[in-house]
Amino acid sequence: MSAPPVSQNGEPLPLARQVSSTIYPDLKLLDFKYTLASMQYGQFITHDISLAAGSSQIKARTTKCCSKSGQLQSDADDRNRCLPIILPKNDPQRKDNRECIEFVRSRTDRDLGCGSNGKPVEQINTVTSWLDLSLIYGNSEELNHQLREFKGGRIRVSKRDGKEWPPDTPNLSVLCDPEPGKKSPNVCYSTGDVRANQNPQLAVFQVIWLREHNKVVDGLAAQNPKWSDEKLFQEARKICIAEHQYIAYYEWLPIHLGALNAYHKKLIYDTDQFVNDYRSDMNPNVINEFTTAALRYFHSAIAGHLDIISSIRLTQGSLRLSDYFNNVDILEENGNFDGLTVSLATQPQYNVDNFHDSEVTQFLFRHMMKFGGDLKSADIQRSRDHGLASYNDARELCGHKRATTFLDFADLILLPLVLKLEILYKSVDDVELTVAGSIENHIPGALAGPTFLCIMAEQFTRTRVGDRFWFENGDQGTGFTLDQLNSIRQVRLSRLLCDNGNDIKYMQPNVFKQIFIGNYLQNCDPLPSVDLSLWKDKTRLRHQKLNTKNECDDLEFVKK
Numbered sequence: 001m002s003a004p005p006v007s008q009n010g011e012p013l014p015l016a017r018q019v020s021s022t023i024y025p026d027l028k029l030l031d032f033k034y035t036l037a038s039m040q041y042g043q044f045i046t047h048d049i050s051l052a053a054g055s056s057q058i059k060a061r062t063t064k065c066c067s068k069s070g071q072l073q074s075d076a077d078d079r080n081r082c083l084p085i086i087l088p089k090n091d092p093q094r095k096d097n098r099e100c101i102e103f104v105r106s107r108t109d110r111d112l113g114c115g116s117n118g119k120p121v122e123q124i125n126t127v128t129s130w131l132d133l134s135l136i137y138g139n140s141e142e143l144n145h146q147l148r149e150f151k152g153g154r155i156r157v158s159k160r161d162g163k164e165w166p167p168d169t170p171n172l173s174v175l176c177d178p179e180p181g182k183k184s185p186n187v188c189y190s191t192g193d194v195r196a197n198q199n200p201q202l203a204v205f206q207v208i209w210l211r212e213h214n215k216v217v218d219g220l221a222a223q224n225p226k227w228s229d230e231k232l233f234q235e236a237r238k239i240c241i242a243e244h245q246y247i248a249y250y251e252w253l254p255i256h257l258g259a260l261n262a263y264h265k266k267l268i269y270d271t272d273q274f275v276n277d278y279r280s281d282m283n284p285n286v287i288n289e290f291t292t293a294a295l296r297y298f299h300s301a302i303a304g305h306l307d308i309i310s311s312i313r314l315t316q317g318s319l320r321l322s323d324y325f326n327n328v329d330i331l332e333e334n335g336n337f338d339g340l341t342v343s344l345a346t347q348p349q350y351n352v353d354n355f356h357d358s359e360v361t362q363f364l365f366r367h368m369m370k371f372g373g374d375l376k377s378a379d380i381q382r383s384r385d386h387g388l389a390s391y392n393d394a395r396e397l398c399g400h401k402r403a404t405t406f407l408d409f410a411d412l413i414l415l416p417l418v419l420k421l422e423i424l425y426k427s428v429d430d431v432e433l434t435v436a437g438s439i440e441n442h443i444p445g446a447l448a449g450p451t452f453l454c455i456m457a458e459q460f461t462r463t464r465v466g467d468r469f470w471f472e473n474g475d476q477g478t479g480f481t482l483d484q485l486n487s488i489r490q491v492r493l494s495r496l497l498c499d500n501g502n503d504i505k506y507m508q509p510n511v512f513k514q515i516f517i518g519n520y521l522q523n524c525d526p527l528p529s530v531d532l533s534l535w536k537d538k539t540r541l542r543h544q545k546l547n548t549k550n551e552c553d554d555l556e557f558v559k560k
């Protein structure tokens with residue numbers, strides 16, 4: 001019902017940390033094509049659509065299963081709350097007298113008293129599953145109201161150095177890990193998502209999109225001075241969500257799923273017309289196998305250091321990621337905001353493969369300690385916590401032959417890695433989706449193997465087809481006009497970085513890709529942006545014209 005899985009013969013599965021160190025060693029291989037923006041936008045998309053209730057994605061929780069210094073706590077045996085990640089005897093962290101890494105189980109429908117008897121528990125997503133910029137606008141009306149200024153349709157900001165930043169949170173010690181003993185006040189942003197301060201470049205995107213909303217809203221207000229705060233806010237929100245959906249599906253997805261694959265699966269369309277593929281019977285919720293396994297595969301693209309890079313792409317400094325988890329002070333110091341933004345568009349992401357940077361596998365959220373957590377172990381432990389389908393089940397569901405021997409896995413996985421699976425697991429049916437899915441050979445043109453691609457394609461279909469407000473659908477009441485839609489289809493993330501950085505003058509058109517032939521660094525101005533004049537209220541104009549000509553009868557006719 002809720003117990004984590006054991007192996008087919010009833011013995012425990014290999015320790016998650018053992019699997020992590022055997023399959024995912026630290027090797028820093030740079031991707032020669034894609035930038036850190038590609039990795040970081042993936043996390044931004046994730047935070048828009050998924051946050052498992054109860055899982056700590058920023059720092060240790062109050063329920064302690066394993067202390068910060070790595071000792072099992074009294075709650076550790078409470079299997080409803082705790083599943084501490086046990087360190088194997090030969091683990092490097094054992095030398096520091098540590099025995100475990102903190103792991104609190106996700107909350108389920110049973111915890112909320114709404115599970116059904118006799119059915120396995122289900123985890124709960126605490127954010128809206130739609131791609132709706134909920135991490136900027138909030139996941140509830142209450143939070144949305146806290147975030148709004150209720151003047152001119154704007155989102156509340158703090159102004160510092162003449163720039164707009166998200167307001168400071170009153171929950172500094174809950175959401176951030178402030179630097180002890182620091183003289184100047186610590187910055188900790190209050191946004192639509194609790195994870196906004198988790199790492200500096202995630203926070204960069206939070207700031208960019210907040211400023212984009214306020215930029216769009218000011219543009220709309222200039223076109224339509226009579227519009228109310230509510231009208232301005234909702235129209236700007238609708239435009240920003242459309243821009244985000246366009247960037248996610250037409251810029252980001254083709255890189256990760258493969259452009260042809262995305263096209264054939266009807267995730268993207270080559271058209272200048274409306275596309276209305278909404279299905280009221282489509283469940284848009286995030287699939288557990290997607291969010292707890294497939295999408296997390298891109299954790300391997302995380303770089304353990306972040307460069308600070310000038311507008312003309314000279315590296316001016318570098319910082320260690322684990323020094324800046326849950327601490328975004330750096331964004332507002334010494335003009336670093338632009339330096340970190342430009343670095344997103346310049347620094348290569350790490351190869352999407354089975355290697356992970358030790359900044360996230362040894363030092364995650366370490367906050368002044370020598371060691372910290374291990375993201376890969378957490379991914380494996382979380383997949384057990386959520387009771388995911390096995391690799392063999394998922395593989396079969398996605399149209400591949402069910403394996404009966406380990407060698408059968410060699411159709412999709414390189415032999416040396418199959419052998420590692422055989423050493424770790426007792427039976428082919430014990431092999432976990434999150435593990436084997438992440439070592440499949442990539443499909444040409446995509447950044448994942450067939451099983452993860454199949455799960456991701458299913459999810460991204462549900463996310464678009466299950467969205468009644470999908471930006472391309474041309475709904476008469478809620479959608480855009482064709483001109484407006486085609487203007488949104490011009491937008492690029494590059495232009496957003498230019499417009500909403502502090503003072504960025506140059507950018508390559510596709511910031512997910514490194515500067516190369518066909519993607520040269522160029523002046524920001526010619527990069528396309530949404531033409532807000534298309535939102536000038538035509539009905540009012542026409543109304544005025546007709547009235548001035550005293551043609552009220554014609555107006556009645558037009559209305560009809």
Ligand code: HEM
Nearest residue numbers: 039042043046050051052057199291295296298302378382
């Ligand atoms: C510096 C970058 C990142 C850090 C530090 C980070 C950290 C984390 C942490 C701590 C968790 C929770 C682990 C658990 O206890 O279950 C998590 C969950 C997750 N991450 Fe990341 N992550 C990063 C980037 C990414 C990227 C690039 C992607 C995908 C493109 C991604 C996708 C996910 C997903 C899908 C989840 C599960 C969310 C949920 O449903 O609760 N993350 N990440």
